């Protein structure tokens with residue numbers, strides 16, 4: 542029996558999950574400056590949420606548009622790019638003494654009304670390089686303020702390796718859900734990783750430069766932020782698990798849970814006890830960590846475990862097609878979780894999703910997206926896979942730094 546024939550018939554949900562709101566975040570206008578292939582793009586969008594299909598030849602700049610939108614959330618965008626990478630090659634600085642810098646601005650509508658949000662590379666600061674964030678014309682130091690004004694979830698071709706890649710990729714996936722639930726999560730992760738890097742630098746550097754008090758302070762910070770971020774990941778995974786439990790038409794149900802030593806500690810006792818255990822484990826592991834140059838204990842050892850409920854097996858043991866269906870289910874589930882937490886559906890960015898699904902799943906996905914009331918950006922080289930959306934989605938042609946509406 543092949544995988545497809547064992548799946549249930551289409552039961553495309555006509556209603557979103559009961560807790561999922563009908564309201565949605567959506568972009569009403571988007572402006573890119575020196576962002577990858579776009580010297581300057583100003584783009585007004587149809588009023589209200591709905592499906593937007595970007596088509597155009599390979600290399601036209603479709604993914605670049607989705608990436609620009611993904612920068613309206615904390616983090617490094619859907620390509621996990623370096624901060625300078627999106628700056629258009631050959632761009633000129635805006636003022637003497639500055640360096641060329643990309644910028645993305647958007648008018649965003651959500652439950653709290655209309656917000657003008659903007660972000661980009663700081664053209665002045667170089668060491669360290671910085672990302673600037675503006676919300677309603679006010680500079681925001683914390684990327685978290687972006688997360689409050691907007692919510693976005695994406696699915697891109699590299700994510701199809703989610704279940705084959707290392708655990709780091711899966712932790713990044715659950716981190717994005719956690720950031721949507723609590724915008725401080727991104728800072729916690731950053732603070733933990735910074736302290737962990739600094740600790741390894743001390744441990745692997747000259748012995749006389751390794752100040753024990755500084756080392757202990759770093760480990761205390763790692764224990765505190767590490768436990769807090771593990772708790773946030775567990776909470777996000779529990780919500781994702783509940784949202785993904787049932788199948789969505791041809792997309793299977795999934796069980797999701799964080800798995801690792803720190804999760805075991807947190808299951809056994811209070812968070813404070815887990816924090817103390819982590820601090821002890823770090824202190825005990827100094828010799829080993831100095832030798833390996835890596836942190837042996839803590840949340841960076843944990844994984845997001847996903848099971849295919851129909852197959853009743855771990856995602857990594859599923860077929861390629863089953864994994865794709867599972868990934869779509871996870872992304873739709875994550876969108877439901879964000880929607881319930883934020884009171885409005887996140888914008889969805891789906892890159893090349895149509896080309897990678899069979900017709901049955903593609904049509905079920907479109908039906909569910911149309912039903913959801915979300916703003917969904919679909920990108921694909923050819924129009925053909927989107928043909929059934931004619932009259933139900935806005936089509937745009939992308940070419941040479943411009944976007945033109947199609948009939």
Ligand SMILES: Nc1ncnc2c1ncn2[C@@H]1O[C@H](COP(=O)(O)OP(=O)(O)OP(=O)(O)O)[C@@H](O)[C@H]1O
Nearest residue numbers: 577578599600601602603604605626627628629630
């Ligand atoms: N910083 C940059 N400045 C200018 N161009 C860039 C920059 N970074 C990437 N590019 C160019 O952007 C183009 C890729 O754009 P994009 O990935 O959006 O294409 P696409 O339309 O999604 O194509 P495909 O259908 O192959 O996925 C490439 O030609 C690449 O060389």
Ligand SMILES: [Mg+2]
Nearest residue numbers: 603604605892
């Ligand atoms: Mg692309």
